[in-house]
Amino acid sequence: LIKVSFLFNHKMSNDTDEKLIESDSSDLSLYSSINSLLPRTIHMELEKDNLCSNEGSDDLEERFYMHLRILDRIRKLKAFAENNPLPFTDYYCVLHFECTCATEKSGKTYSNEIIEFSSLFIHASTAKVLSRFHSYCRPVINPVLSEFCTRSTGIRQENVESAPLFPEVFKHFLQWIKIEKDGKSVAFVTDGNEDIAAYLQKQLLYFNLDIPKELRSWIDLKKAFSDILRVNLLKLSEMLDVIGLHFECTKHCGMDDAKNISRIVIWLSELKIFLQKNAKLSKNGKFSMKLSDNYNNFKTPPDDNGSSFSLKTEELPYLFTVKRSKYYARLRELSSTSDEDDEDD
Incomplete structure (x- = not known):
C-alpha cells in the first residue's frame, strides 16, 4: 500500500490534476498520461499536495497515480451523493x-x-x-x-x-x-x-x-x-x-x-x-x-x-x-x- 496524504480542501486548482482526471480516469489511460510527464513535473505537482518524495521516478508516478485516483473517487462520490436519501439511522x-x-x-x-x-x-x-x-x-x-x-x-x-x-x-x-x-x-x-x-x-x-x-x-x-x-x-x-x-x-x-x-x-x-x-x-x-x-x-x-x-x-x-x-x-x-x-x- 502506498501511503497517500494530500490536502483535499485545495479545490483541485492546478491544471495538471484537472486535465488528467477529466480526460479519462481509467487505470490504463491514467498510467499512460502520467508516464508521458517529466519527473520534475510530477515532483512539482506532488510538492503542492505534500506528497513530495526523494525516491526514484517510478515511486513518484505511483504516488501521483494514487493521488489522482483518490481525487477522482471523491468527485464521483460527490455526484453520487446528490441523489442520496436520508441517512440509514438517526x-x-x-x-x-x-x-x-x-x-x-x-x-x-x-x-x-x-x-x-x-x-x-x-x-x-x-x-x-x-x-x-x-x-x-x-x-x-x-x-x-x-x-x-x-x-x-x-x-x-x-x-x-x-x-x-x-x-x-x-x-x-x-x-x-x-x-x-x-x-x-x-x-x-x-x-x-x-x-x-x-x-x-x-x-x-x-x-x-x-x-x-x-x-x-x-x-x-x-x-x-x-x-x-x-x-x-x-x-x-x-x-x-x-x-x-x-x-x-x-x-x-x-x-x-x-x-x-x-x-x-x-x-x-x-x-x-x-x-x-x-x-x-x-x-x-x-x-x-x-x-x-x-x-x-x-x-x-x-x-x-x-x-x-x-x-x-x-x-x-x-x-x-x-x-x-x-x-x-x-x-x-x-x-x-x-x-x-x-x-x-
Whole structure:
C-alpha cells in the first residue's frame, strides 16, 4: 500500500490534476498520461499536495497515480451523493476502548480489560456531535497497570484506582444512550471489529453479563471506508491522511481516538455518504452458559484469573459475521459504472 496524504480542501486548482482526471480516469489511460510527464513535473505537482518524495521516478508516478485516483473517487462520490436519501439511522454513536496490556504484543491469552470507555453521539443528518461519554474503568484481573500500558495509553494508575468497575460504567453508558436517542435509531461505529466482537464481549462475559441486542450489530468504519474510497484497509491515522484531515491530539488516548473516528464519520456525512451497519454478532449454538441482562446487579467472579478473556473466538457467546450491505456494494461498483456512463455520453 502506498501511503497517500494530500490536502483535499485545495479545490483541485492546478491544471495538471484537472486535465488528467477529466480526460479519462481509467487505470490504463491514467498510467499512460502520467508516464508521458517529466519527473520534475510530477515532483512539482506532488510538492503542492505534500506528497513530495526523494525516491526514484517510478515511486513518484505511483504516488501521483494514487493521488489522482483518490481525487477522482471523491468527485464521483460527490455526484453520487446528490441523489442520496436520508441517512440509514438517526444517530451515530462512536465507540472506542483502551485496554490493559503488558507489552506491545501481549498475545491472545492476555486479559485485555477495558480501562477507558469513550463515546461520541453524532446527529447523522446534521453531522454534529451532540454529546460525549467518558469514563475510566477499574481493572480486576490486572489491577496494576504495566509501564508499557501507561506509556502507550497515557492512563495513570490513579486514574483507574479511583474508577468504578466496568459493569457500573456500562450501566451508565446504556442510560446515557437511552436519554440521547430518545426513542430514535442509533448505529454504533467502531474502528474495526475488535472493540465489540472481542473486548466488549469478553469484558461482559467476565461479569456473567450478556451483550445488549442493540450492540450486536454495528458499523465497522475501517471496512466501510475501504468500500467507499476503494482503498486497502487502513489504520485510523492513514484513513485521516487519505481525506486530508490528519490525526489530531494523542494516539491511543481513548477520547482522542474517538474524536478522530468521529471526524471521518462527520466528513462522510457532510459529503452525504451515509454509513450502514456492516458487522454483527450471531449466537453461538455451542455456548450454553446462561448470561444475565441485569446490568444493575452483577457480581465479581471469585478467584477468577480471567478465563473468559483467554477464550478462543469460536468459544464466545456470539460469533462475528459480516453484515452485507447493498449500499456499500453500490459504492464499490461506482467507479466502473461511472466510467461506463461517461463513455455513453
